[in-house]
Amino acid sequence: MTDPTNQELAEFDALMEAAFADxxxxxxxxxxxxxxxxxxxxxxxxAAAGAPEGIVISPRWLVGAAALAAALLLGGLLLDxxxxxxxxxxxxxxxxxxxxxxxxxxxxxxxxxxQESNGVLPEGSDxxxxxxxxxVGHPAELRLADGTLVSVHADTExxxxxxxxxxxxxxxxxxxxxxxxxxxxxxxxxxRVHAQGLxxxxxxxxFVVDQGVRASRVTVxxxxxxxxxxxxxxxxxxxxxxxxxxxxxxxxxKTQVTARRAxxxxxxxxxxxxxxxxxxxxxxxxxxQRPRPQPTQQPPTNEAPVGSAGLDKPVSPPRPAKSPKDTxxxxxED
Amino acid sequence: xxxRGSADASASITDDPSLDETxxxxxxxxxxxxxxxxxxxxxxFAGAVALSVVRDYHSAMDVVQESFVKVYQRLEGLEDxxxxxxxxxxxxxxxxxxxxxxxxxxGRHGEQLPGEDDxxxxxxxxxxxxxxxxxxxxxxxxxxxxxxxxxxxESQRELITLKYLEGASYEEIAKALDLTVSGVESRLFRxxxxxxxxxxxxxxxxxxxxxxxxxx
Numbered sequence: 001m002t003d004p005t006n007q008e009l010a011e012f013d014a015l016m017e018a019a020f021a022d023x024x025x026x027x028x029x030x031x032x033x034x035x036x037x038x039x040x041x042x043x044x045x046x047a048a049a050g051a052p053e054g055i056v057i058s059p060r061w062l063v064g065a066a067a068l069a070a071a072l073l074l075g076g077l078l079l080d081x082x083x084x085x086x087x088x089x090x091x092x093x094x095x096x097x098x099x100x101x102x103x104x105x106x107x108x109x110x111x112x113x114x115q116e117s118n119g120v121l122p123e124g125s126d127x128x129x130x131x132x133x134x135x136v137g138h139p140a141e142l143r144l145a146d147g148t149l150v151s152v153h154a155d156t157e158x159x160x161x162x163x164x165x166x167x168x169x170x171x172x173x174x175x176x177x178x179x180x181x182x183x184x185x186x187x188x189x190x191x192r193v194h195a196q197g198l199x200x201x202x203x204x205x206x207f208v209v210d211q212g213v214r215a216s217r218v219t220v221x222x223x224x225x226x227x228x229x230x231x232x233x234x235x236x237x238x239x240x241x242x243x244x245x246x247x248x249x250x251x252x253x254k255t256q257v258t259a260r261r262a263x264x265x266x267x268x269x270x271x272x273x274x275x276x277x278x279x280x281x282x283x284x285x286x287x288x289q290r291p292r293p294q295p296t297q298q299p300p301t302n303e304a305p306v307g308s309a310g311l312d313k314p315v316s317p318p319r320p321a322k323s324p325k326d327t328x329x330x331x332x333e334d
Numbered sequence: 335x336x337x338r339g340s341a342d343a344s345a346s347i348t349d350d351p352s353l354d355e356t357x358x359x360x361x362x363x364x365x366x367x368x369x370x371x372x373x374x375x376x377x378x379f380a381g382a383v384a385l386s387v388v389r390d391y392h393s394a395m396d397v398v399q400e401s402f403v404k405v406y407q408r409l410e411g412l413e414d415x416x417x418x419x420x421x422x423x424x425x426x427x428x429x430x431x432x433x434x435x436x437x438x439x440x441g442r443h444g445e446q447l448p449g450e451d452d453x454x455x456x457x458x459x460x461x462x463x464x465x466x467x468x469x470x471x472x473x474x475x476x477x478x479x480x481x482x483x484x485x486x487x488e489s490q491r492e493l494i495t496l497k498y499l500e501g502a503s504y505e506e507i508a509k510a511l512d513l514t515v516s517g518v519e520s521r522l523f524r525x526x527x528x529x530x531x532x533x534x535x536x537x538x539x540x541x542x543x544x545x546x547x548x549x550x
Contacts, residue, residue, distance in 0.1 A: 227393050
């Protein structure tokens with residue numbers, strides 16, 4: 001008798017995961033369950049109101065009420081002790097300022113960017129859920145605690161969210177933006193990217209999402225994603241690209257691109273980052289500072305920007321795409 | 335759950351095992367939001383447990399929904415919030431068995447097939463003639479594979495659904511089922527072998543050089 005090889009086990013695991021991949025216990029199920037629960041009750045302890053007129057309260061009841069009040073008070077104190085945030089609020093807040101990773105160099109919180117203050121976050125700062133960040137003027141990266149890498153195009157605004165199934169989501173919150181995701185295996189839920197008119201659920205590992213004013217697009221480099229438009233959805237494999245456009249009511253239109261072409265954006269992005277790092281190092285006295293994005297240049301790849309289907313102002317970094325280390329050259333069709 | 339990087343940076347709302355305890359206590363105190371988070375954290379787990387008892391997704395979803403209503407009604411009586419997950423499992427299983435009794439289909443699945451040796455753990459089987467890519471494209475095939483899963487004994491079905499539907503780790507399965515990690519490993523080994531044997535019987539064996547297709 002011989003044991004199955006690791007490859008056989010991996011194949012079998014992949015087979016079985018695929019068999020259950022369409023299970024219905026995701027976000028929609030959670031919403032359905034919550035909708036089916038009895039109506040919410042107040043979380044606050046009842047106010048110490050006086051007894052209604054005409055009701056006689058026995059001393060025994062008062063003792064019990066006092067004990068109950070003491071228990072509630074003690075319980076409240078204990079809850080305050082374990083409440084991560086806002087202990088001073090009357091209602092116990094359940095929101096946890098969850099740290100989901102670290103920011104790379106060059107991010108600002110959106111509020112700071114709008115105030116044009118020099119609020120560039122130090123590299124390695126904690127990345128919190130629900131913080132809206134902007135990659136100020138150049139590409140930047142987010143490293144999530146689970147190992148997922150999100151490469152963010154210059155001037156892209158985004159926010160990390162937690163879906164109800166426990167999975168992390170990147171929401172592109174600006175008018176335009178682009179992210180490239182290398183997604184680690186998720187322990188809970190699915191990793192998603194939300195763009196205007198396009199939701200991308202990750203079934204694989206590497207893909208690019210572009211968001212424009214009138215179009216959004218996902219290009220899969222490796223693995224699979226499920227793209228959902230306004231009325232339709234589709235599973236894309238490596239080299240597939242789907243675009244949802246305002247003109248079609250955010251319906252999906254699938255095209256094929258070469259995997260090589262789809263992947264070229266990444267080394268170019270990294271080359272830009274390296275060029276920027278060198279530039280920053282040479283001007284170390286000058287802090288990275290930039291007000292709101294002014295995207296006017298061409299995107300860093302030869303691939304047509306989403307604007308070809310309606311993107312008014314292509315997202316792009318304000319510097320040449322090539323760097324001395326960039327040996328990939330412009331994207332070429334195979 | 336394993337954590338990567340520094341502990342503070344990687345602490346996750348879903349990976350933190352103590353969060354259940356906190357959420358249960360807050361839910362018991364009447365905090366709706368905490369209850370909602372509990373539901374969100376454990377819907378998939380409940381679904382996996384339900385599907386190990388009932389036959390199909392639709393019935394399992396009904397069971398899960400009914401189970402969480404019971405959780406809502408009975409949570410106050412849960413004395414050890416640390417054991418929420420095993421408690422939830424019992425609620426789901428009981429609800430699922432009730433559902434089966436109501437639909438009078440007890441015994442229609444999960445029975446041992448004649449001549450099968452599921453405990454034998456033979457692993458000299460060929461690979462089933464199926465690939466993940468085929469499954470992802472054909473819902474009918476997926477349903478057929480799940481049907482084969484339902485032919486396993488219940489204890490093995492639960493291990494399989496927890497492992498592959500919920501994506502639970504050995505440690506998580508061990509906690510939920512009150513087993514040791516090594517116990518989970520050995521049982522899952524046997525469950526896999528039994529399932530593999532049945533899949534080969536159903537779909538035939540694939541020759542050497544089978545395709546890959548894992549996304550990870």
